[in-house]
Amino acid sequence: MYAIGIDIGGTKVAVGIVDAAGQLHSQTIIPTDLERSPREVIEEIIETVEQLIQQSHIPLEQLAGIGIGAPGPLDAKKGCITCPPNLPRWIHVPIVEWFKERFSFPVFLENDANAAALAEKWVGSAKESEHFIYLTISTGIGAGLYLDGKLFTGARGNAGDIGHMVIDPSYGKCTCGQKGCLEWIASGTAIARRGSEIMGTPLSTKEVFQLYQQGEPKIVPFIQEVFNAIGVGCVTLINLFDPEKIVIGGGVSEVGAPLFEAVQSYIHSYALNPDGCKTQVVPASLRQHAGVIGAAAVFFKKKGEK
Known part of the structure; x- marks a missing residue:
C-alpha cells in the first residue's frame, strides 16, 4: 500500500x-x-x-x-x-x-x-522515543510535539508554533507583526537577510554559513547569536514539555556540529530541571x-x- x-x-x-x-x-x-x-x-x-x-x-x-x-x-x-x-x-x-x-x-x-515529527518517530531519529520534540529550522521555524506516546496538535493543529515566540524585541518586527520572534532571528530566511545586511551584498543562507566556517569576523558573532537564540527556544521547550529528546531538522540544521554543540551547551547551562539539562539534541535522520x-x-x- x-x-x-x-x-x-x-x-x-x-x-x-x-x-x-x-x-x-x-x-x-x-x-x-x-x-x-x-x-x-x-x-x-x-x-x-x-x-x-x-x-x-x-x-x-x-x-x-x-x-x-x-x-x-x-x-x-x-x-x-x-x-x-x-x-x-x-x-x-x-x-x-x-x-x-x-x-x-x-x-x-x-x-x-x-x-x-511523525516521520522521525516512524522511521527516523525518534523511533525509540515516546516523549520528543521535532524542531524544524528552514524558511520558517516550527515544532512538532510528540508527548506521552502521541502527537500533540492542539484544537486546530497549530500547537508548537515556536517560531513566533518572542526572543529579543530589539531585532525588529517579524512577518507576524510581533517584534523579535525566533523565526525572525534564526530561520534560514532570517540568516540570509541579516547576513546580507552585515556584509553589504546579497547572500544565501548557505553562503552566510560558508563565511561563518571560514571565520569571517563580521559573521561569526552573528551566527553565534543565532545559535544562542535556538538554544533559548530549546530550553523553553524543555521547561514547558520535559521531552527526553529534541530532534532538529530543516535546512539550517545542515550546518552540522557547530549548531548542535552550541545548542547542547546552552541547554546544559540553562534548562531549569537538572535532568532537563541532559536532554539529547540530535539531527533529524530523514533530512x-x-x-x-x-x-x-x-x-x-x-x-x-x-
Missing part, C-alpha cells in the same frame, strides 16, 4: 510516493511561486501528483490516499490553510476540498512540523525527506484512526 505525501513550504513543494513501511519511492520538487494565486499553485501540485502516479507505474488500487503537510496557522480538521506568514496570499485556502475535486482518495492535512514521508505518515495515521 502507498500514500502520496505533499510537503508545502515557503520556497518549494515536495511531492512523493511513500509505502506503508515509510520508504520513499519517488519524489518531485517544484518551486513555490508566491506571485501566483494559491489556486494556481495547488493546480500545479495536483498536476505533479498525477504525473508522479503515472510515472510510478503503481496500480491505482495500491494508492490509498494523500497526506499534506503545510505551514500554519491552519485548521487540520477543516482541511484549510488559514494564514501562514511565509505564504502571504494563502488566506483561508480550502486545500483538502480542492484536492478532493480531482482525486477520489481520502485526503488529510496536518501542520508541516507535526508531519515531520530533506522528512516533510514528504511525514505527510504520508499523516495519511497512514489518520486512516488508521478511522
Whole structure:
C-alpha cells in the first residue's frame, strides 16, 4: 500500500510516493511561486501528483490516499490553510476540498512540523522515543510535539508554533507583526537577510554559513547569536514539555556540529530541571525527506484512526 505525501513550504513543494513501511519511492520538487494565486499553485501540485502516479507505474488500487503537510496557522480538521506568514496570499485556502475535486482518495492535512515529527518517530531519529520534540529550522521555524506516546496538535493543529515566540524585541518586527520572534532571528530566511545586511551584498543562507566556517569576523558573532537564540527556544521547550529528546531538522540544521554543540551547551547551562539539562539534541535522520514521508505518515495515521 502507498500514500502520496505533499510537503508545502515557503520556497518549494515536495511531492512523493511513500509505502506503508515509510520508504520513499519517488519524489518531485517544484518551486513555490508566491506571485501566483494559491489556486494556481495547488493546480500545479495536483498536476505533479498525477504525473508522479503515472510515472510510478503503481496500480491505482495500491494508492490509498494523500497526506499534506503545510505551514500554519491552519485548521487540520477543516482541511484549510488559514494564514501562514511565509505564504502571504494563502488566506483561508480550502486545500483538502480542492484536492478532493480531482482525486477520489481520502485526503488529510496536518501542520508541516507535526508531519515531520511523525516521520522521525516512524522511521527516523525518534523511533525509540515516546516523549520528543521535532524542531524544524528552514524558511520558517516550527515544532512538532510528540508527548506521552502521541502527537500533540492542539484544537486546530497549530500547537508548537515556536517560531513566533518572542526572543529579543530589539531585532525588529517579524512577518507576524510581533517584534523579535525566533523565526525572525534564526530561520534560514532570517540568516540570509541579516547576513546580507552585515556584509553589504546579497547572500544565501548557505553562503552566510560558508563565511561563518571560514571565520569571517563580521559573521561569526552573528551566527553565534543565532545559535544562542535556538538554544533559548530549546530550553523553553524543555521547561514547558520535559521531552527526553529534541530532534532538529530543516535546512539550517545542515550546518552540522557547530549548531548542535552550541545548542547542547546552552541547554546544559540553562534548562531549569537538572535532568532537563541532559536532554539529547540530535539531527533529524530523514533530512530533506522528512516533510514528504511525514505527510504520508499523516495519511497512514489518520486512516488508521478511522
